[in-house]
Amino acid sequence: xxxxxxxxxxxxxxxxxxxxxxxxxxxxxxxxxxxxxxxxxxxxxxxxxxxxxxxxxxxxxxxxxxxxxxxxxxxxxxxxxxxxxxxxxxxxxxxxxxxxxxxxxxxxxxxxxxxxxxxxxxxxxxxxxxxxxxxxxxxxxxxxxxxxxxxxxxxxxxxxxxxxxxxxxxxxxxxxxxxxxxxxxxxxxxxxxxxxxxxxxxxxxxxxxxxxxxxxxxxxxxxxxxxxxxxxxxxxxxxxxxxxxxxxxxxxxxxxxxxxxxxxxxxxxxxxxxxxxxxxxxxxxxxxxxxxxxxxxxxxxxxxxxxxxxxxxxxxxxxxxxxxxxxxxxxxxxxxxxxxxxxxxxxxxxxxxxxxxxxxxxxxxxxxxxxxxxxxxxxxxxxxxxxxxxxxxxxxxxxxxxxxxxxxxxxxxxxxxxxxxxxxxxxxxxxxxxx
Amino acid sequence: xxxxxxxxxxxxxxxxxxxxxxxxxxxxxxxxxxxxxxxxxxxxxxxxxxxxxxxxxxxxxxxxxxxxxxxxxxxxxxxxxxxxxxxxxxxxxxxxxxxxxxxxxxxxxxxxxxxxxxxxxxxxxxxxxxxxxxxxxxxxxxxxxxxxxxxxxxxxxxxxxxxxxxxxxxxxxxxxxxxxxxxxxxxxxxxxxxxxxxxxxxxxxxxxxxxxxxxxxxxxxxxxxxxxxxxxxxxxxxxxxxxxxxxxxxxxxxxxxxxxxxxxxxxxxxxxxxxxxxxxxxxxxxxxxxxxxxxxxxxxxxxxxxxxxxxxxxxxxxxxxxxxxxxxxxxxxxxxxxxxxxxxxxxxxxxxxxxxxxxxxxxxxxxxxxxxxxxxxxxxxxxxxxxxxxxxxxxxxxxxxxxxxxxxxxxxxxxxxxxxxxxxx
Numbered sequence: 076x077x078x079x080x081x082x083x084x085x086x087x088x089x090x091x092x093x094x095x096x097x098x099x100x101x102x103x104x105x106x107x108x109x110x111x112x113x114x115x116x117x118x119x120x121x122x123x124x125x126x127x128x129x130x131x132x133x134x135x136x137x138x139x140x141x142x143x144x145x146x147x148x149x150x151x152x153x154x155x156x157x158x159x160x161x162x163x164x165x166x167x168x169x170x171x172x173x174x175x176x177x178x179x180x181x182x183x184x185x186x187x188x189x190x191x192x193x194x195x196x197x198x199x200x201x202x203x204x205x206x207x208x209x210x211x212x213x214x215x216x217x218x219x220x221x222x223x224x225x226x227x228x229x230x231x232x233x234x235x236x237x238x239x240x241x242x243x244x245x246x247x248x249x250x251x252x253x254x255x256x257x258x259x260x261x262x263x264x265x266x267x268x269x270x271x272x273x274x275x276x277x278x279x280x281x282x283x284x285x286x287x288x289x290x291x292x293x294x295x296x297x298x299x300x301x302x303x304x305x306x307x308x309x310x311x312x313x314x315x316x317x318x319x320x321x322x323x324x325x326x327x328x329x330x331x332x333x334x335x336x337x338x339x340x341x342x343x344x345x346x347x348x349x350x351x352x353x354x355x356x357x358x359x360x361x362x363x364x365x366x367x368x369x370x371x372x373x374x375x376x377x378x379x380x381x382x383x384x385x386x387x388x389x390x391x392x393x394x395x396x397x398x399x400x401x402x403x404x405x406x407x408x409x410x411x412x413x414x415x416x417x418x419x420x421x422x423x424x425x426x427x428x429x430x431x432x433x434x435x436x437x438x439x440x441x442x443x444x445x446x447x448x449x450x451x452x453x454x455x456x457x458x459x460x461x462x463x464x465x466x467x468x469x470x471x472x473x474x475x476x477x478x479x480x481x482x483x484x485x486x487x488x489x490x491x492x493x494x495x496x497x498x499x500x501x502x503x504x505x506x507x508x509x510x
Numbered sequence: 511x512x513x514x515x516x517x518x519x520x521x522x523x524x525x526x527x528x529x530x531x532x533x534x535x536x537x538x539x540x541x542x543x544x545x546x547x548x549x550x551x552x553x554x555x556x557x558x559x560x561x562x563x564x565x566x567x568x569x570x571x572x573x574x575x576x577x578x579x580x581x582x583x584x585x586x587x588x589x590x591x592x593x594x595x596x597x598x599x600x601x602x603x604x605x606x607x608x609x610x611x612x613x614x615x616x617x618x619x620x621x622x623x624x625x626x627x628x629x630x631x632x633x634x635x636x637x638x639x640x641x642x643x644x645x646x647x648x649x650x651x652x653x654x655x656x657x658x659x660x661x662x663x664x665x666x667x668x669x670x671x672x673x674x675x676x677x678x679x680x681x682x683x684x685x686x687x688x689x690x691x692x693x694x695x696x697x698x699x700x701x702x703x704x705x706x707x708x709x710x711x712x713x714x715x716x717x718x719x720x721x722x723x724x725x726x727x728x729x730x731x732x733x734x735x736x737x738x739x740x741x742x743x744x745x746x747x748x749x750x751x752x753x754x755x756x757x758x759x760x761x762x763x764x765x766x767x768x769x770x771x772x773x774x775x776x777x778x779x780x781x782x783x784x785x786x787x788x789x790x791x792x793x794x795x796x797x798x799x800x801x802x803x804x805x806x807x808x809x810x811x812x813x814x815x816x817x818x819x820x821x822x823x824x825x826x827x828x829x830x831x832x833x834x835x836x837x838x839x840x841x842x843x844x845x846x847x848x849x850x851x852x853x854x855x856x857x858x859x860x861x862x863x864x865x866x867x868x869x870x871x872x873x874x875x876x877x878x879x880x881x882x883x884x885x886x887x888x889x890x891x892x893x894x895x896x897x898x899x900x901x902x903x904x905x906x907x908x909x910x911x912x913x914x915x916x917x918x919x920x921x922x923x924x925x926x927x928x929x930x931x932x933x934x935x
Binding site: 077078079080082083086087089090093094097098102103104106107110111129130131132133156164166168169170171172179200206207208209210212223224225226227228316319320321322326382383384385414415442444445448449452453454455456458459460461462463464465466467468469472 | 528529530531532533534791792793795796797799800801803804807808810811814816817818820821822825826827828829830831833834835837838839841842849850851853854856857860904907908911912915
């Protein structure tokens, strides 16, 4: 039960008769009591005449997924199963991060009829956004008092990672296409395979002329090459405590998601098979054996619910996980953080096991803050800050050197740069036939 | 009409089966949930009320010598005995009431006890004229000065021995003895007596030595004024000891009516401007009440929560650069100047080596040599900047850091002009 502003105004209006009639204290007190009784009586009548908020049938229509940053309509259908006309106010109890705003909708539902309440959601956090309850406030005909009940009507919507890095995709795909049909021997290597024969045009390398075909066709033919296909790419994301670090207003984990989505989109177009694994001490998400558009949709689906946890990454389990995905030689991309030598001992201890079989890229988001800190040193505090920044950069370069010594490659970049840099490195490996 | 009503009802009954389940409890369920606490609260209130009643019944601190006060300090015993003996006892709390009660009978007795000293001189004079017999218990200084000028306090009697009447006042003679202790009074000097009340006769009873008496009576015509210094004579607690009760009953039970007058706050004459309450119009207080009720209603209106709070698990997010800032503060706090400068130097040497095209494995001497050649600085200068100088103060540290930056910039400039010059030729 609750009261409305109208009721408050009604009670306040009692000042008029009290002042007009009650010049003496006795009558004034009587007027006060009578006025209050009147107001309460009116309110009670109103409450009795209000439709019960429990007599509602609720159904929802919700899209199952939405990309972060996009808006989506949540529809709520309310059926009045009672005998009274319901004048009410409805609040849909979405989690704050679902971005439902101030979702109070007034409805007027005659008995037996159904009304739709539409709320626009602007989710601002990745993951599963839930709604559990709908609260209905039903006013009486006078609008003085109201009945209120909270009804259970669960629903959820999955907010997917935004994949903002997809704007880099067209240019990278174009470069990938350029690799196809190249005739230059420069690209010939172990990793390229024979593609087709075509007529010689001026400018082709004479060394790629296929003389036997030329003899057969009575025309000069050249052989073309294309990059090797059906290689395996394993993307492994570290979801341990270091991934919770926020760099440039984005957690490391989100940047890792962006980078791995771009890489997966690129690799699956290039005909490679991509597997995805999110791991800290257990498997947080895994996508295997998917191709093309299905791969990406399954990946964003798996990523949506993953948040970094404040536990230490278990690197010793990583080789076994990779082995469970593939026994062939593969490109293993590890998205983690390269910080201090102490924190990276786990990674360094298992890296040699991986590099024996696979080609390994360790990708890390670097913080642009130390680079800026080094530049400004005018005060005492700033000089010490610059020294600390220099020290942390030194740590990063030491760890990177150690990783390189173990036979892996290192890709680093700021949150905006890392996804395209990683994609470029993949294309370079592809072009060199080193997958 | 009834047919349509029925169908609607039936439809509603069908529909209500698949209503959304309610999370809010119904009024009845809420009542059941809170039943225990409601009962417990009620029990607590009842128990405290009952115990309060028992406790106040046992030792209530009422007005002392009040006619309806059964406590040891009250006067109920004397009053009740007098009533049983046929004396009409009228309780008065104001001078007006006392005057009205005394006027009813032409032969009345007035019992007067002003513990707080509410009455002024004029009122005391009026009290003395009300009845034929006036008994004043434990008179204070002002009462003595006004009613019996010349009578003074005689100090407090010794506790050891009880007092004997030793006078021809019938009431005192009947009583015989009084309980020991209590206040005393002295008789006035003869000269003062003449000036204030000519024709009055003074009698002192229950002498306590040094011309002090417990009871003094002044007779003037028909009017008598009896001053009883110890008020224990009239109290419930000690009326039954010695001759206390006898004295009280004999003093007060002479006439057929008794006015039991204890002045109250209403006897105090009010002075100054009229209080605020009399000046304000009658509707002000009810309006204030109404406005406070409006405030409560508005609080309910605005404060009633529209459904339960929705919880959300927030992810852990750690701001980057915390270790860097922490390390910087550690350096600053422990003044590790050389360590800080070394960190800056190592970074600078690496950048210089890269800029001048040396390999990563190049030794420090090679870097120093190359940089000196590029910039035209002397080798010792470069070496001092990159290796040798030891900062002793923070000022030194800042200066060294500035020189490092200067060296890096000079190298970059030299390399730039070199490459431009090569392009020009």
